[in-house]
Amino acid sequence: MGKGVEKMKTLYDKVWDEHVIAMDSDLSLIYVDMHYIHEVTSPQAFEGLELSGRKIRRPDKTFATMDHNTPTKVEERADITDELAKMQLETLKQNCIKNNIKLEDMDSDYNGIVHIIGPESGYTRPGMTIVCGDSHTATHGAFGAVAFGIGTSEVEHVFATQSIWQRKLKNLGVKIMGKLPKGVYAKDIILAFLKENGVSVGVSSAIEFYGDTVKDMDMEERMTLCNMAIEGGAKVGMIAPDEKTFEYIKNTKYGENENLKSDIEKWKSYFTDDESCFDRIITMDVSNLKPQITWGTNPSMTVNVDEKFPMITDASDEKAYAYMDLAPNQTSADIPVTEVFIGSCTNGRYSDLEEGAKYIQGKNVNKNIRAVVVPGSMQVKLKAEKTGLAQKYIDAGFEWRLPGCSSCLGMNPDIIDPYKHCISTSNRNFEGRQGKNARTHLVSPAMAVACAVNGKVVDISKIDV
Known part of the structure; x- marks a missing residue:
């Protein structure tokens, strides 16, 4: 009998299937190639491991950084006053020493946000399974990896076994076509996608x-x-690797090695065989997309920068308007902005800061606005300082900080004050995300910079750079 035709698969299916160790009903035991950890979700896992008498199964496949609690001001970092944060940072350091885990601590030139330093160091690679006790682990999927966030008990399980029980996800294809217009970026695409499809479109799916x-x-x-x-x-977001991926990895700290050529040949097989493999496909044409900004309290509450805020259609809209102290038919220019935050694992990379700087255009930060730039890693910071990019921000009146998660979340000194409106390049605009009663508006770095120097939200598609 002849050999059967091999079943066509998605990118997600290919990586997943290569990592299945065992199955039990609808659960699969998945081998983990890389485990990223930080100071907030690891202490209990380390403690549980010690109490059970187990050891870290693969310290060499575990990589740690300090990011969530780290102050971004030099003077605050030298003397951390938050006792819980101080304890978590010290606990991570001691646990890494005890278990022989590589740690990029606050004194390292390679410290930074875990989802920025993992890729820029060359640890993140196509075809990997990657986990971290952080929901935005999906970031690493840009390299063709199956990457997802896990809880503290799962962190302990991965420590002990280098594996994790998971249900296989459905496959959602998001096809994006068209040349991006002036002033429109990846951040605008994802905000527009959420606006059109909602915050539940990817439930139980890999996108x-x-x-x-x-x-x-x-x-x-x-x-x-x-x-x-x-x-x-969605739990997972992915993009098939290509020559841009391979070139990026070659230029990282640990990217070049004796196996790289053969690795690249293997990585070239990671793509979806045919669109018919997806359980569902959503198509976007971004040819006429405008810069986006959120008006409400979840990322789908988004509008084009030049349109009015929508009418109230349900109780969640009403609640969001009340929290944000805004109203239907207002525009983005009506937002009383006092804070601008540029950074986070979403938009704290060098190209984000480079693109944003184009919109300074010889102006200074408006006198009514405090604008803060937090590079996503020390490498981003050092490069920006070497090239003169950092000085452009400093000369214009932006605060230039040390790396960390910063104002993305209310877990460190960079909390936004109550009732203040913050134009932010981060990923979440939930109630209280940046601090109690803080009001968050998500935008691209270019939009954030333009807002800071113009004193209000402006339509950057009308600005020549």
Whole structure:
């Protein structure tokens, strides 16, 4: 009897199937290639491991950084006053020493946000399974990896076994076509996608982004896209690797090795065989897309920068307007902005800061606005300082900080004050996300910079750079 035709698969299916160790009903035991950890979700896992008398199964496949609690001001980092944060940071350091885990601590030139330093160091690679006790682990899917966030008990399980029980996800293809207009970026695409499809569109799914627009993106834009797949309810966001992926990895700290050529040949097999493999496909044409901004309290509450805020259609709209102290038919220019935050694992990379700086245009930060730039890693910071990019921000009146998660979340000194409106390049605009009663508006870095120097939200598609 002749050999049967091999079943066509998606990118997600190919990587998943290569990592299945065992199955039990609808659950699969998946081998984990890389486990990223940080100071907030690891302490209990380390403690549980010690109490059970187990050891870290693969310290060499575990990589740690300090990011969530780290102050971004030099003077605050030198003397951390938050006792819980101080304890978590010290606990991570001691646990890494005890278990022989590589840690990029606050004194390292390679420290930074885990989802930025993993890729820029060369640890993240196509075909990997990657986990981290952080929901935005999907970022690493931009390299063709199956990457997802896990809870603290699962962190302990991966420590002990280098594996994790998971249900296989459905495949959602998101095909993005068209040349991006002036002033429109990957951040605008994902916000527009959420606006059109909602925050539950990807529940129980792995989203693969593909199409001509995605092919045209550089790796840092692709990471922005995958980073916010989680905001659409998906567990995984992915993009098939290509020559841009391989070139990016070659230029990282640990990218070049004796196996790289053969690895690349293997990586070339990671793509979806045919669109028919997807359980569902959503198509986007971004040819006429406008810069986007959120008005409400979840990322789907988004409008084009030049349109009025929508009418109230349900109780969630009403609640969002009340929290944000805004109203239907107002415009983005009506937002009383006092804070601008540029950074996070969504938009804290060098190209984000480089693109944003184009919109300074010789102006200074408006006197009514405090604008803060937080590079996503020390490498981003050092490069920006070497090239003169950092000085452009400093000269214009932006605060230039040390790396960390910063104002993305209310877990460190960079909390936004109550009732203040913050134009932010982060990924979540939930109630209290940036601090109690803080009001968050998500935008691209270019939009954030333009807002800071113009004193209000402006339509950057009308600005020549």
